[in-house]
Amino acid sequence: MILIGNMEEFLRRAAKWLIEKKPIRDVRDWGIHFSLWPVHLTTACCGVEFAAVSDPKYDAERFGVLPFVGPRQTNFILIEGTLTRKMARAARLVYEQMPEPKFVIAMGACAIDGGIFWNSYNIVRAHEILPVEVFIPGCPPRPEAVIQAVMKLQKKIKRGDYYYGVERED
Amino acid sequence: MYDLINYLWETGLNLLFSPEIFEPLVFPGLIAAFSLLIVVIWLERKIAAIIQMRYGPYYISRHTEGALQLVADLLRFLFSEVIIPKSVDKIAYVLAPIILFAFTFLPIVVIPVSKDFAAIDHEYSLLIALALMTLYSSFLLIVSWASNNKFSFIGGLREGFLSLSYEIPLIISALSAAVLFDSFNLIEIVEKQAAMGWGIFYNPLAAIVFLVVIIYSTSRYPYEIAEAESEIVIGPFTEYTGILFGLGMGISYIKLYSMSLLYAVLFLGGWEPVVWPLNLHPVLPGIILFIKAFIIVAFSVFLRAVYPRYRIDQALRIAWWKLFTLAFLSLLFSYGIKIIEVMG
Amino acid sequence: MIEFNFLIPIEDTIFLFSAALLLISAVLVIELRSHVYAAFFLEMVGLANAVLFALQGLALIAIFQLVVYVGATVTFILFSVLMFKEAKPVKPRFKLLDLLIGAGIAGLLAVGAFSIYKVSPTAGKPSLDVTLPEKIVSEYGLALFLVFFTLLTTLIEALVLARREVSS
C-alpha cells in the first residue's frame, strides 16, 4: 500500500491497528468511559429532567459527565423526548458533527416509541435515525434513572462493546 | 565495561541537569507545565463544585477526590477522531494551534529557576519574556480565521480588541517593577528583592495592575470574553476536535502559568527565601517559585466560580481608563520611590 | 555545566536559517493570493529581522522590534485584513519590467554596500550595549514613555477614524 502511494489510507489503517492493540485499547476504554461529555440538545420536556441531572442534588459530574458547549467537542448525545420530523433532522445533524467514538441514549417514552404521540404522523423513533446504546423508560424518567443509564453505558464502554471507526449499516 | 556505563550515566545526568536542557524540558518547562495543567483544571472544576454544593469529579478515583479526571479527558481527546471540515483552510487549521502552543510556551524558558540556574541569563530577560508574550494574539487571530466559522471569527476579533488594550498596561506595570529594582535582569531583580523586600510591598499598585492583566489576558472569568460560552460557542476553537481542541484548551492555562511565574519573580520575591534543604542543589529553590506561581494560578481559576462576565465594551473601558491610568500612576510611583532613595 | 561543541558554529546556522526565512517570507508576502497569509508572512519577516538584529549584538533593538513592530503593528494589520473580503482576482499585468527594476535596484545597493565596507575594516564588540539600559531607565525613562504615549494616541485616533460610520 505504501508502494501505491495512498499514504493517508495507510496511516489511518496503521493508527487503527495500533489503537486496537490490547493495552492501548484498555487505556482508551478506561479514559472514554469516565469522560462522557453530553451536548446540549433539548428536544422536549425531558430536557428539564436532564438539567436536574447536573444540579447539586444529583450531580452527574461525579461520573465525569460534563455538559459542554458544542458538538465538535462532545461525544455523547441524549435524545430528550419527542423527536418531530423537523427536530429529527437537527438531531441527526448534531450527531454527524461529533467526533467518532460517540454514544446515544434515548430518554423517555417518546424517544422509545412515541409516548402519547404514538400514532402521530409527525413522529420519528430515535432508533430509526440514530444508533441508540441505552433506552430509559418513563414519562419523564427521574434523574436517578438517567444516572443509571449513564452507568450502564460506562459498563458497556469498559467492556469495549462499541463501534469505533467502522461504517455502520443503520 | 563498568567504567563506560558509569561514564555514560554521569554524562547523561549532567546533560539532563544542565540548565539548557532541564529548564525547557522538566521545570518550569514541559513536564511541570503539563502536570500543572492536569491538576489545575481538576482544581477549577472541584472548586466550582464545592461552591455550588456539589461533589464534582469523584468516582474516577475515590481516594484522591477524582484527581485523575483530567487524565481521562486527555485520553478521550487523544483517541477521538480529528475532523477537518471541508470549508477550512487546511494548512492554517492544522498548523496554527501547534505554533500558537509553541509560542505560548516560549516565555517560560527565559524565567530563571534560581541564582545559578537559568537557561538564558540575559541582561534584558524581563523584556524578552514580555516580547514573546505579545506574539500570542496574532497567532490566535490566524487560528480563528482558519476555521471559517462565524463564532470562531467573532471570538478571534474579540481577542484582537482585548489584546490591543491589555498589552500596554502589562508592559508598563512590568516596567515599573524594572524601574523599582533598576534592572531588566530577572535574576538581579530577585536578588534585589532578597535585599530590600518583596516588590508587592514596595509598589502594590503595579502588583494589582499586573494581577488584573493576568486574569484579563488569559480570559479567566470576569473577562472571559473571547471564549464566552453563552454567546459564541467556545470562541476561536469552535471547529476544533480531538487533540487539537485539547491543545487549544491547554493554551490559555499555559499562558496563565507562564505569566504567574513572571508575577512571582517580579513581585513575590521569586525563589526567596532559600532555607536549609533547598540550598543543596541549584534546582531546589524552584519549588518555592512553583508554589508561589501555583497560588496565583489557583486564585485565577477560583474566580470562575464567583464572578459573572463583563461585556466587551465594559472590559475595553476598564482596560483603557482604569488599568491604563493605574499602570501610569504605578510607573510614577516607582520613580518617586527611586527619587526618595536617591535623596535620602 | 557542560560545554557544547557543535560541528557547525551555531551562530552561522541561526544566521543562515533566519536569512532564508526572511527572504522566502518576503517573496511569499507578495506572491500569495490570500491577504491573511500575506500579513502572516509579514509577521515572519519581522520575526526573522529581529533574530538578525539580535545576532549583531543589539538585543534591545530586537526586543523593541518584537514588541512594537511584530506584536502591535503587524497584529494590527492582520486584524484589519481579516475584516476585508478576499480581493477579486485582478487581470494580470506585464511584470517582467518590475522584476528587472527590483533586481537592478537590489544589485546597485549591494554594490554600494560592498564599496562602503571595503574601505574600513571590522572592529571589536560594541560597548554601548552595557550603558544604554541604565541610561534609559535612569534618565530617559519618562521621555521614552511620553513618546510611547504620543504614538499610542495616534493609533487610537486612527482606530476611531476607521470605526466612524460613513454617512452617505
Place this chain on the structure above:
Amino acid sequence: MINPYLYLLISSVLFGIGVYGILSKRNMIRMLLSAEILFNSALLALVSFTSYTKNVYGYFLVFLAVGIAAAEVGVLVSLAILLYRRRGDIDVMEVDKLKG
C-alpha cells in the same frame, strides 16, 4: 563572527523584493505590505550600520523609526478601511479615476 557585508546584501535583496511588490501590485493592502518590506530592509541596513560603527545615535534613530512606523501603519490601515467602506474596493488604479 559573520561578515557584516552579508547583512547589507540581505537588506538590498529584500529592498529589491519590496520594490518589485510595489510596482507590480495594484491592491492597496498588498502595496502597504510591500512598503512594510521596504521598511524592514531599511531597518536592517540601519541596524547593521549601527552595530558596525557603534554609534549611540543610531540606536535612538532605530527606536524612533520603529515607533513612527507603528503610527504610520495605523493611519494607513484606517485609510484603507475608510476607502473600502466608501467604495467597496481597494484597487488604487480605480481610485484616481473617480475624483470625489
